[in-house]
Amino acid sequence: MDLQIALLLGQDGVTNGAIYALLALALVLVFAVTRVIFIPQGEFVAFGALTLASLQAGKLPGTVWLLLAMGTVIALIEGATAVRAHRFRRLPLILLLNCGAPLLLAASLLAVSPAGLPLPLQVLLTLMLVVPLAPMLYRLAYQPVAEASVLALLIVSVAVHVTLTGLGLVFFGAEGSRTPAFTDVSFEVGDAVLHGQTVLVIVASILLIVALYFFFERTLYGKALRATAMNRTGARLMGISGDLAGLLSFTLAGAIGAFSGVLISPITTIYYDSGFLIGLKGFVGAIIGGLASYPLAAAGAVLVGLLEAYSSFWASAFKEVIVFTLIIPVLLWRSLKTRHVEEA
C-alpha cells in the first residue's frame, strides 16, 4: 500500500468514524440517562437516509404513516389518562401535539412536491419526520417499563429493533438507496484528493458534537440530563422526572441518528436493514468508552472507522469480523480494570 492509498483509506475511515462517533455519543447518553441500550439507534440512521432518498425521488416516505400511527396511539393513551383524572383542559394540547402536528406535516408533504425543494429543506423535512419517532418510541415502549432491569430494557430494545427493521422493509422496499453527493467539490492536498463530501461530514459531525457539548455544559436542561445520569433520586427531588429526562435523551438520540443517516446517505448505499451494522459500530465505540465516557466513546468510534477502512483493504472479506473482534480485548481489559456498571 502506498501513501496515497493509505491517505484515501484514512479519509474513508475518519468519515465513517465521525458518524460512528455521533452514534456512540447518542448511545452513551441514552444509556446513562435511562439505562436503555438503544439498539434501534441504527434504524434511525436508515430511516433518516431512506426518508431523504424517498423525498428526493418524489415519493411519500413511509415514516409519515408510522408518525401518524404512533401519534394516534399516544393521543389515545394520554387522552384516556387525562379524562380519568378529569383534566379535560389538557385534551386539546394532547391532540394537537400527537395528531395535529403529524397530520400537518403529512398534508404539507402532499401539498408541495419535496423533490423540487432545496436540499436544506429536504433535510429539515426528513428530520421532522424521523426525529419525533424517538420520543414516541420512548413513550410507548420504554416509559411503561422505565424501572425495569437493564436486561429487561435490552429485550425491549431488541423487540423495537426487529419491529422497526420490518417496518423499514414495508416502507422502503428491499432495494437500497443512495442520495446524490451534497457537493462535488474536491481539494488537492499534496498527492491526495480530499472530497468535499468528506469534509462536510467531518465538519457537520464536529459542529454537532460542539453543539451537544454546549447543551450539556451551558443549558439547564442539559445539566438536568447529566444530573439524572449521575443521581436519579437527587434529580427527581429537583423536579426532573425520569420521563422528562427519557423523552429528552431519546429526542437527542433520534436527532443524532437521523442526521447521521442524512450524512451517510451519499457515501454508502443504505438498505432498510443497514442501520443495525452501522449502529453496532457506534456501539463498539461506546463500549470502548465503557458506556460512560463521551470522549473515549467518540475516540473509540473513530478508531473503529479507521480499523474498518484499513481492514477492508487488506482483508475485505473479514472487515466486519475484524471490527467486532476488537470488542473482545476491550471487554477483557475493562472487566479486569473496572467494576461492572451497577445494576440499579
Next chain:
Amino acid sequence: MAEERSVVLEVRDLSVSYGKVEALHGLSLRVHRGEIVTVIGPNGAGKTTLLSALIGLLPLRGDLVYLGERQSAGRTVEQLVRQGMTLVPEKRELFADMSVADNLLLGAFDRYRAGHRDQLETIDHVFDVFPRLMERREQMAGTLSGGERQMLAMGRALMAKPRLLLLDEPSLGLAPLVIREIFRTIAHLRSIGVAMLLVEQNARAALQVADYAYVLETGSIALEGPSGSLASDPRVIESYLGLGGRH
C-alpha cells in the same frame, strides 16, 4: 388560637409499608406556616420513611392535605415539587461530578421549567445564607467536606423557594461545631418564613430550634407537644436528653 394559623401540611392516619412490613402505623401530624415542627426518634423509628412518603417517593395510605389541597394517592414527586414541597434527603443526593454552582442551579430546575428566570437572584440569596458555598462555587460537589455537603443540599433545596422544607437529619455525621452552624441556619430560615418539618435523632438540638415536636418510636407517635414542654418531659429527658443523650 392555634387553629387560626394557616396549616401548610396536615397528615392524618398515615401508614407506609415496605412490601408486607408496615413501617409507619397510622400517624398524624400538622405543620403551620412559618413554623418548625420536629419529629425526633431513634434510628429505625421511621423518620426517613415518613419524609420519603410525604414527598411522594413511597406510596402511602391515609389522608394528606398540603396547602389546603387533598393529595391523591397517585401524586408524584414532581407534582409536589411544583407545589413547593422540597426534601433535603438524609443521603444528601448531590450531583457529585458537578460544581457547587451547577448543583444550586439545578435546585431551581422546576421553577425554570415553569417559566421563572430569577435563578441568579435566588443563588445570591443562597450565598448570603451559606457564604461558604460562594467560596466553593466552582468546586465539584463530590469533593466537599461533610458540613459543606449538607449546606449544599440545603442551599439546593432553597433554590426551589420552598413553601415547606423537609429536612432529614441535617446533623447526621457532622462535627458539633458544624451542627451548631447548620441549626443556626435553620433558625434563620424560620425567621424568613420557611415552614419546616425537621426529622432528627439529635433531640437536644432539634427541640431547641423547633416550635412543636413529635416523638416517633417504632413507627408510631409516642408523644407530642410544644418543644419547650417536651424538652422538660421526664420521659423525653430519660430516653433522648438524659446524661448526654445522643451524641
